[in-house]
Amino acid sequence: MNTIAKYPEIEALLEKVTDPEIPVLSIMDMGVVRAIEKEGDALLIKITPTYSGCPAMDTIAMDIKTALDQAGYTTKVKLILAPAWTTDWITPRGRARLEEYGIAAPLEALADKQALLDGAKVVPCTRCKSTNTKMISQFGSTACKALFQCEECLEPFDYFKCLK
Amino acid sequence: MKEQLYQYLLLLGDNAMILGHRLSELCGHGPSLETDIALTNMSLDLFGQVRNYFQYAAEVKGEMVLDAEKEITEDSIAFTRYPHEYRNTLLVEQPNKDFAFVIARQFFFDAYHLPLLEALMNSKDEQIAAIAHKSIKEVKYHLRFSSEWVKRLGDGTDESHSRMQAAVDYLYPYIGELVQETPIEKEMKELGIGADLSAVRSVFYETVKTVLQEATLNTPQFFGFHDGGKKGVHSEHHGHILSTLQYMQRTYPNMKW
Numbered sequence: 315m316n317t318i319a320k321y322p323e324i325e326a327l328l329e330k331v332t333d334p335e336i337p338v339l340s341i342m343d344m345g346v347v348r349a350i351e352k353e354g355d356a357l358l359i360k361i362t363p364t365y366s367g368c369p370a371m372d373t374i375a376m377d378i379k380t381a382l383d384q385a386g387y388t389t390k391v392k393l394i395l396a397p398a399w400t401t402d403w404i405t406p407r408g409r410a411r412l413e414e415y416g417i418a419a420p421l422e423a424l425a426d427k428q429a430l431l432d433g434a435k436v437v438p439c440t441r442c443k444s445t446n447t448k449m450i451s452q453f454g455s456t457a458c459k460a461l462f463q464c465e466e467c468l469e470p471f472d473y474f475k476c477l478k
Numbered sequence: 479m480k481e482q483l484y485q486y487l488l489l490l491g492d493n494a495m496i497l498g499h500r501l502s503e504l505c506g507h508g509p510s511l512e513t514d515i516a517l518t519n520m521s522l523d524l525f526g527q528v529r530n531y532f533q534y535a536a537e538v539k540g541e542m543v544l545d546a547e548k549e550i551t552e553d554s555i556a557f558t559r560y561p562h563e564y565r566n567t568l569l570v571e572q573p574n575k576d577f578a579f580v581i582a583r584q585f586f587f588d589a590y591h592l593p594l595l596e597a598l599m600n601s602k603d604e605q606i607a608a609i610a611h612k613s614i615k616e617v618k619y620h621l622r623f624s625s626e627w628v629k630r631l632g633d634g635t636d637e638s639h640s641r642m643q644a645a646v647d648y649l650y651p652y653i654g655e656l657v658q659e660t661p662i663e664k665e666m667k668e669l670g671i672g673a674d675l676s677a678v679r680s681v682f683y684e685t686v687k688t689v690l691q692e693a694t695l696n697t698p699q700f701f702g703f704h705d706g707g708k709k710g711v712h713s714e715h716h717g718h719i720l721s722t723l724q725y726m727q728r729t730y731p732n733m734k735w
Contacts, residue, residue, distance in 0.1 A: 365522075365523060366523055366527045366529070366530060366613060367522035367523050367526025367527070367529070368526065369522070395530065395605075395608035395609060395611070396604070396608035396611060396612075398611045399612075400615070430622070450512060451511075451512035452516060452619065452623055453512070453515050453520070453619075453623070454515065457519050457522055461512070477615050
């Protein structure tokens, strides 16, 4: 059951909470908010981690609590693991914001495998859109990203790895 | 049953914690920036996984210990146990030598970890199944990384080939313990909670054989294996790990930052 759409006023507040590593992406667009439960002024927000060891989760939980408590609620944040987060949970708007910010959005699983394993040229450069790019490292600046470089404009950029 | 479940969670979590610690020692010491970042990323994944196991273990153990003075938390499990209470295998506590050694240890563990998690995804214990579903997505990337490097080094220059072969030869006697069934694992398997290690074993050895072959490396002919870690009997290295890992919590109990 979608318990998020039931509370648009809470949703609006959560839209303002962003990922500390990727400040253009709200936690709603990232798809980590799984449920909103409300009883009077007491709120229970259920979130799920992107990666098990994502160090941003503690900060995100704290930011959620701060944002909602300031709006007059008493908030509890609970971390849940199932169903596991995948990159499909990122909204279309979230994907567009990632691209604007200079992080290539995750491709579908097959293309991702080609990009990271075969060296196939499928990840477009976030700056000049050329697909003449190469992978520098499967692991990037955070657990969720790989590092790429454009062979045309030489821009190095992050690619948000497909997680399924 | 609760105690056995707790012990089983330690078996699962301790491997991730000790290997995660070994990888974290390489932070800033990797052979290149990219591999340094990759190894510490994998370390972070493993620490995330162990937090999930220990948070659950703390819940399970907490229901058994009623003494309010002895609150069980993920941190108390990680930082205040004695060496013989750790259930990690001997493989993961082996110290970092050269890069080939780090890669060989990682590859052997990943090749076992993936089929283990595949089995645990079907666990009757919902929380273990959820952790497995989450972790497996990360471990696929780990196995991809480590097996690519085994091949690159094995099938590389004479120097990289001989170092990779030396690492494989040295660590091979430790891998049998990964798939050795202890009484706790047997009990958990029979309850439908734990993985059936005989199924894990065949996938594991198949992956090892295939990747070593592709890397032009010899698979050592070794029929016995070193064991003890899962029963709490560790090598000397383990004590040194704990002295670093536990120092802060032993000196300043319950300290936080």
